[in-house]
Amino acid sequence: MVKAEQQPSRAIWMSTLAKAPLPLLEQCVATLEDLPDYGFLRSPEIGLTMVRGRAEGTGQPFNLGEMTLTRCVVQLDQLTGFGYVVGRSKRHAELAALCDGLLQHPGWHAQVQTNVIHPLQTAAQDQRHSEVAAVESTRVNFFTMLRGES
Amino acid sequence: MPYVAVKGGEQAIRNAEALLKAKRRGDADVPELSLEQIKQQMQLAVNRVMAEGSLYDPDLAALAIKQSWGDLVEAAFLLRAYRTTLPRLYYSEPLDTSEMAIQRRISAIFKEAPGGQKLGPTFDYIHRLLDFKLAAEDNTFPAPISEEYDTAEATPRVAHMLEQEGLVMPPSNGAQGNGSQTESGMVGTAHPTGDGQRSGVEPFDITRQSLNTPTNRDARLQNLARGDEGFLLSMAYSTQRGYGKNHPFAGEIRVGEVEVSIFPEELGFEIAIADITVTEVQMVNQFKGNKEIPPQFTQGYGLTFGYNERKAMAMALVDRALQAKDLGESLDGPAQDEEFVLYHSDNIEAQGFVQHLKLPHYIDFQAELNLIRKLRSDYEHNNSQPEASEKSKKERSTAAKEATS
Numbered sequence: 001m002v003k004a005e006q007q008p009s010r011a012i013w014m015s016t017l018a019k020a021p022l023p024l025l026e027q028c029v030a031t032l033e034d035l036p037d038y039g040f041l042r043s044p045e046i047g048l049t050m051v052r053g054r055a056e057g058t059g060q061p062f063n064l065g066e067m068t069l070t071r072c073v074v075q076l077d078q079l080t081g082f083g084y085v086v087g088r089s090k091r092h093a094e095l096a097a098l099c100d101g102l103l104q105h106p107g108w109h110a111q112v113q114t115n116v117i118h119p120l121q122t123a124a125q126d127q128r129h130s131e132v133a134a135v136e137s138t139r140v141n142f143f144t145m146l147r148g149e150s
Numbered sequence: 151m152p153y154v155a156v157k158g159g160e161q162a163i164r165n166a167e168a169l170l171k172a173k174r175r176g177d178a179d180v181p182e183l184s185l186e187q188i189k190q191q192m193q194l195a196v197n198r199v200m201a202e203g204s205l206y207d208p209d210l211a212a213l214a215i216k217q218s219w220g221d222l223v224e225a226a227f228l229l230r231a232y233r234t235t236l237p238r239l240y241y242s243e244p245l246d247t248s249e250m251a252i253q254r255r256i257s258a259i260f261k262e263a264p265g266g267q268k269l270g271p272t273f274d275y276i277h278r279l280l281d282f283k284l285a286a287e288d289n290t291f292p293a294p295i296s297e298e299y300d301t302a303e304a305t306p307r308v309a310h311m312l313e314q315e316g317l318v319m320p321p322s323n324g325a326q327g328n329g330s331q332t333e334s335g336m337v338g339t340a341h342p343t344g345d346g347q348r349s350g351v352e353p354f355d356i357t358r359q360s361l362n363t364p365t366n367r368d369a370r371l372q373n374l375a376r377g378d379e380g381f382l383l384s385m386a387y388s389t390q391r392g393y394g395k396n397h398p399f400a401g402e403i404r405v406g407e408v409e410v411s412i413f414p415e416e417l418g419f420e421i422a423i424a425d426i427t428v429t430e431v432q433m434v435n436q437f438k439g440n441k442e443i444p445p446q447f448t449q450g451y452g453l454t455f456g457y458n459e460r461k462a463m464a465m466a467l468v469d470r471a472l473q474a475k476d477l478g479e480s481l482d483g484p485a486q487d488e489e490f491v492l493y494h495s496d497n498i499e500a501q502g503f504v505q506h507l508k509l510p511h512y513i514d515f516q517a518e519l520n521l522i523r524k525l526r527s528d529y530e531h532n533n534s535q536p537e538a539s540e541k542s543k544k545e546r547s548t549a550a551k552e553a554t555s
Contacts, residue, residue, distance in 0.1 A: 015422040047239035049423075051206065051410055052353065053375075053453045055367055057247045057307060057430060059321025061353045062368035064375050065204040065455055066233055067410060069240065069423065082417055086410070086424035087207060128251065128301060135253055136296035138269040142261055 013103055013117050017096035018085045020120045025095050028116040032108075038076035038098060044083075044090035046070050076101045154513035174219040188212040197427070197456025198222055202497060203229025204357075204376035206426050206455050223378075223497050230498050240412040243420065245453075247430050248307060250406040253457070257308045258400040259434060265305030270405060271457075308402040309432050309449060318434065318447040363489045370472055370492060375454055377495030379461040385485040386467035394471050394483025398450065401434035405457050429458045433466040440478045448477065 017025065046068060053064040067086060070093040074081045081101025083093040099116055102108040175182065189196055189212040199211040203226040210229060218224035254270025257263040269275075283289065312318035354361075354369035361369055374382065389396055407425040414421070431452035439445035450470025452462035471485040472492075484490050494500060 011419055011421050018421070018423040019425060045237075045239075047237045048205075048233060049240040049242050049410065049412055050238060050355070051242045051426070052244040053247070053371070053428075054244045054321070055371060055451050056309065056321035056432065056449055057451070057453075060368055061244045061351070062371040062375075063241075063353050063355050063357075064245070064372070064428075064453060065201070065206060066238070067206040067242075067424065067426065068210070068236070069412075071239065071414075082414075084412065084414065084421060084423050086426075087209065129299075130293075130295075131251070131253070132301045133295045133297075133299045134293045135268050135270055136299035137294040138254075138271075139296070140256075140267050140269050142267075144261065 010100070010103070013113075014082070014084065014096070014100055016117055016120050016124070017083070017099050019124065020092075020096075021123075022089055022092045022095075024120065024123055025092065025116070028119050029095050029099065031115045032102075032111065035098075035102075036076050038074045038081075038101065040072060040094075041075045041080055042071070042073040044070055044072040044093045046088050046090070072097050074098055074101055077105065079104050153511070156510045156512065170219070183216055185209060185212040185216065188215050194457060195220075195222055195225075197454075197458050198379060198461070199225040199229060200456050201454045201458050201461060202226040202376055202378060203233075204455075205229045205233045223501055227498050227501070240414065243411045243413065245408045245410065245428065247404070247408055247428070247453070248305075250305070250404055250408050250428075250430070251425070252305055252404060252406040253427070254405040255305060255403070256400070257402045260308055260311065263308050263402070264311075265303060272459075305404070307432070309434065312401075312434065312447060316446075318449060319437075319443075321449075361492060363492075364475070365488050365492060367469075367473070370488065371451065371453070371469060373492045373495055374452075374465045374468055377465070378497035378500070379458070379464065381495050381497070381500075382464040382468055383460060385471070385491060386464035388483060389467055389471045389485045392483075394474065394481070394486040396448075396450075396467075396470055396474075396479075397436040398433045398467055398470065399435070400463065401432040401449070403429070403431050403459060403463070405429045405459065427456050429454050429456065429462040431459070431462040431466040433463070433470055435470050437477065443477075448473065 048066040049069045051064045051067050052061050054061050068088050069086055070088055070090055071084045072093045074097040079101045081097040083097030085092045085096050099112055102112045189208050195215055196208050196211045199214055199222055200206050214225035214228040256267045309318055313320055356369055356372050407427050409422045410424045410426055411420050411422045433450035434447045437446055437448045450466035452466030454462045468485055472488050474481055474486040
């Protein structure tokens, strides 16, 4: 298992991989050359996550509804890579697990960060910026009129 | 009299299905709809199907809409059926809607809500006139862009302002709810995986436990979140028209993406696996107070998958109406009756029971027919003999009993 101090960064890259659009992830992984052999420790499996919310947003938890999720575990060398992705793409889960495994590998970490994680994060950021810019254009300031005013 | 099954009709049923498929496809010269088209251009339909199907998966919802020929209740049914084929692997950490990536955020009670009000993509304030330009294809509609924006702008809850002044009932942490669950024998059972759940209190789960009254708010919110939009809308409307009045204001409506995090035990730490779009509504309602509670505002809460504003608003109004018994209010409207609301809100159950009447009931009806014929002949017999005695009345009721048993 990974050491505790590695976890925050690992949680971040796993999340980046999980949220990545599959075509872009494929594209990024394709830039990695001479990938090591790997096998499934746990084959990709589709299942559900019960998503929870809270009353009033901050109070008592309740079950909101389910969401599809796919998970798998790959083994490469002595390392195990975990993939958890939203939706039903086994390929997405596999690539996420593969990248998670490679990122724990000292010989691969830097390359995968540069070729996969950074481009995915940049793409997500760009997307976010264009969404915020569009939403911002709808910022509204209503003026309260006095009664009888028109 | 139990339902008596029929058999046969295989060929007709096969052909009916084939005919449905052909009709659903329509004119072969017209291009077939792609799931991507449905997902993007019928997004609100996709959202409704995900909310009522209680399964967040836009691809599957689009497929269900295509398969159901555009019948959204049927599509939700398909999702509900599909979800039963999958194992439940995790329970997410409760969504933190305060950290929502806002697509729309409005408040009808404070003009200057911190974080600002953003209309987002909305039908509000638009004339409901048919836009004939849309009838032509190849339209392009560029999104407006603001040059200045702040991706880190915080959007604190509007209700928080009232909370600070002590003027709104604070959200309960659920401890009380769990206590009364125990009393009514509906203890939340531990889920099999144990993953992702680190707090001691298990929310009620209507997909695993049978819903008995009296209910608690966790069970009600889950029920309402997947309830039929039309039903909830009418229930909400009924409270506004006076059947359980509770004078609501839209404290805050927000639509946007929130992060879903799970805590897989095999991993040993929490990871965010998705951003999903949700609609959240906090209604603020007047409350006169009672012996224990001073006058203040109370809240109704709505949360749905996807951009589903009408549904989320209706849910919040009905959630508030259903708190009537906890607040000691008089129960005067159907929307305040939890048994009535919660047992009739699910369109999958409702459509099944209503539509099962279409199935052949030949034997059942034959029995009814025999009974009515018998009663009718007795009636005519007795009416032609006005001196009909007590004895023949007795015979009549015995005959009726025999026919129904």
